[in-house]
Amino acid sequence: MDDLKNYNPSQFLEDFRGTFFTGEWPTLPEMFNITVERYPDRPCFTDWEGENGEKRTYSYTQAKGLVLTLANWMTVNGVQHGDRIAVSGKNSPEWAVVYLAALYAGAVICPMDYALRPEEIENLIAAAKPVMLFIDEEKYDHFAAKQMDCRVFSLSRKQGELYSLSLCADVQKNPEPALMEETAAILFTSGTTGTPKGVMLSHKNLVSDCYIAQSNMRIFSTDVFYALLPIHHAYTMLAVFIEAISVGAEIVFGKSMAVSRLMKELKDGKITMLLGVPMLFNKIAAGIIKGIKNKGPVVYAVMKMLMAVSFIIKKTFGINPGKRIFKAVLQQANIYTIRIAICGGGPLAKSVFRLYNEMGINFVQGYGLTETSPIIALNPVHHFKIESVGKYFVGKMEMKILNPNENGIGEIAVKGPMVMQGYYNMPEETAKVFTEDGWFKTGDLGWIDKENYLMLSGRVKNMIVTEGGKNVYPEEIEDAFQLETDIQQITVRGYIADEKMKSEELEALVYPGDELFAHLKIRRDLYDDDARKAVEKAVSAIVERVNRRLQPYQRITRITILDEPLEMTTTLKVKRNYNS
Template sequence: MTSNIVFSEKKQKDMEWAKGIVSRIEADRREFVKYKDSRPITDIKHMIETSAELYGDNTAFYQKYKGDETFTAISYRQMIEKVNGLGTALIHHGLQGKRIAVIGENSSEWAISYLAVICGTGIVVPLDKELSKEELKHLVQRAEVSCVLCSSKYRSVFQEISAELDQSLMLVDFFAEKETEGVFSLSELIDEGKALLQKGERQFVEAEIDSDAMSVILFTSGTTGASKGVMLNHKNLAADLMVSPTVLKVNTWDIFFSVLPLHHTYECTCGFLMPLYKGAAIGYCQGLKYIVKNLQEVRPTMFLGVPAIFENLYRTIWKNIRKQGKEKLVKRMIGLNRLTKKIGLDLSGKLFRQITSVFGGRLRLMICGGAAINPQVLNGIGDFGILALQGYGLTECSPMGALNPDTAPNPSSIGVCFPGFELKTVDLNEEGIGEICIRGDNVMMGYYQMPEETAAVIDENQWFHTGDLGYIDENRYAYITGRKKNVIITKNGKNVYPEELEYQLSLSPYIEESFVFSSTQPGESDISIVASIRPDMEFIREELPTEPTDQDIKTILWEEVDKINKTAPLYRRIRKLILRKKEFIKNTSNKLVRFAEENKVE
């Protein structure tokens, strides 16, 4: 289909930039860069307009509202109409060029609000719905937000914040049927904008996007409590969308299952903007407690998650298998299928139909990001006929850093670099481990109002220093060993990577989660490596004939620790074990807060 969009001289230059990325994709001769059908896009507005032209009648969103029996389908044509209506209304209310926050549960309303802001109204500021009122108030002030589009749950919070601030906030409720108490209704604004368009008000639909200007401010959750505002532009996002589907196939018939928070770049770029770029659909989960129910209703083909979600789902599958007394049978079936796969015959669909029905029966690909995952979980999911991959990203990279190709996945690796982007390690130690650095159009503009912090991570050659430590093998697959700031250095100058030990501990079925740190005791000549471990009590109880005592549990855990110690050099061995009975303190991204003293006690 030929696009009707007319470009100015500036946009023509942007199109040359986009075509240059597509040319680099086509010129990439690496075997795993298999899919080369990316279309050039200059910005997100250009992306959704061309997607609406190409896939108008396709479903963009599946949404289930409270009280509904089934999911409602919203087409690409309906999506663009809603975006244009809302954007027109927001400009009419004086918000052009303003900073506008979006907050709430994952929904088509969140998506349409985000697109209406970024595609011609102003700068979008996605906010973390898990933050406290005071934290939200601080970020609203810091980002100089003029308007907040939110789900009904957060309406009163922002009414209070607005009353406390010097400047008033325009508030828009996703789900309100009509304007009340000075809070606008999203649906009414969309209708208002559609009427204004009919009258010829075309500022929004004809707005030209400056793809080099700041368009998104994303506040990182950070483990220190000091959030940084990551500034992204349209080129950052457009570059990610063009290169990432080159190492895995995304089809127009795919349905992505949206469960991770949309304010995170991982879900926002990969689980929201990416499907829309490729003409796929998105089904919105109603919440974590509805995952299994919604999976069976939406019947998705693609699922983006984090280790905790995948590990819990995998553990639940095996728990149900054991309850039915079918563990030995299923393991034999897995063994059989592994043999038949070697001769090109995959029996997964027939052998494990009952198991995969938990995911809706059509799931073909699961992508894990956010943190390292036990490769046994990825392989285990794969045994049931669902390809499970690991990727790597950071907010500062919009977020794409690396991804495992679907034609040659390596479950122990974070993946390979994308076409046109660069990945390297610097300051290598004697073990060949160094800091991972990334360069490309995906790298952020910088940290909002923090020039010194920006200069500390982006060098003069435009390499972004991630703070992650790792290495790259001879096949160009990358591996993470830990965070630079978390490295434990012994008195002899040896490096111990706590994340590496935690990862090894996670391989044990007896261990739910762990936290490795160092301590110095009076009279000791060097530091001691300590592992605080929260056991998987359900699994332990299944294995033991009687209710285990603390000593029974510690004995089991020490046996698991000793397996690691036997193969580790002396300086890397775990010397002390703490039995942890409650979950570790984490931030809103579900990452361990390493410097919280409460995490170091029983």
């Protein structure tokens, strides 16, 4: 069992205080310098973008050399202390080098969502006013041709002299380094139209959160992290990129969620740390269950019994027999090498959480927001709770529930070194999310148990109040459908069932999955009235089955079948800005 009771993940920093850094926490460049000193020859950045798609790996020493070369070039070419530098592209060593080089040059890095349309990225650029933009090949020509106040460079070697790893100055110019309390990054969470909202995170915010999060989980220099989700997002940026470089671990950059590529990179990369969102883990879990069921009812029954026994042993004695019992199954799914899997970006169905632990994967959930750098709760591997998104870091931060109801549910509020500096150039918006005495209001509803584990209920703005005065949290109902593979997407919202009484009930917006069409022997592109009726009947049966497991006030009373899926964020959550 991994005992974390007396574990201090940042204790080793004391050996470097006074020589490598002098503040309460090192800045990100100082942290990277320390790691390179400790693990110069360990692999740092890896992808499969070498010649002819071959594996490409940079050691920590090589990565630092690339970072320093680019940082010096930036400084020689006019980047000054506090300037903004934007980066937008697929996950790659080039992205990581630009990110770190900007910080070494004393600048502020502005990672931008590469999935946005060019005009949306332009809107973010107009807000951030960067002096340089580094962008990937698909959008390079668009921005290179624009009349902008920032100079444009490429993350792709196809642009030759303008390629980020080709930029080199003949002279050396020392930049003014950033201080711990100064802004390191501006992350845009929303506002792709109108005025974008940029979260300002300091070096202290990011570095403190990085090490504090490790107090609930040990990570090692021998770990291999898989950066599959978009790295501009706070979750991947901190929990994969920054966490890995804080301990000398390797980062494998994934560029696609295509199953074939995902399976190859999981296997060939020998991934030990897999961080994802519910949709990713649901897909893998559904594949595992399907594979077991295909072996017949007897094998399935035996496997289910073994899984139950494995889970009891793990929870009771801290021994993990699942890895040995289910080795063949895990190898077939290319997840046998995974030591820990962490789900963030939204609550996961309890059945999925349990499945991975039954199979021998140490699987936990975490919780946080961009505004909190982002991690503020994480399940310890040795003492996890399936129903919880994690234990908050007692003694290193504070968490409380504002205005709890009779069940202890209210808005989650936090204080701590990881809480943002504020929204960029938005003092009024910043003031709205803090209480008068300085607590950050997360906008999420939940409750905290006696052992300081956090249970999520939903978003404040998404909560539905029924005619009987019951609070309904759409996310809890949606979670009940996570293993229903015939449904690709389900979003629950309130609707007025009785205009006169203004009573509100629950509607499900459902986008059927390809498997449902296959079961019904219907082609999605030949969708006539008879086909629609068959799909509606099948979806209704699924909803009715799930309804029986829910409380009466939580049950769905209206279903709308969608012809197109609702728009999703880059962390695969539905944007709840749909039209009525």
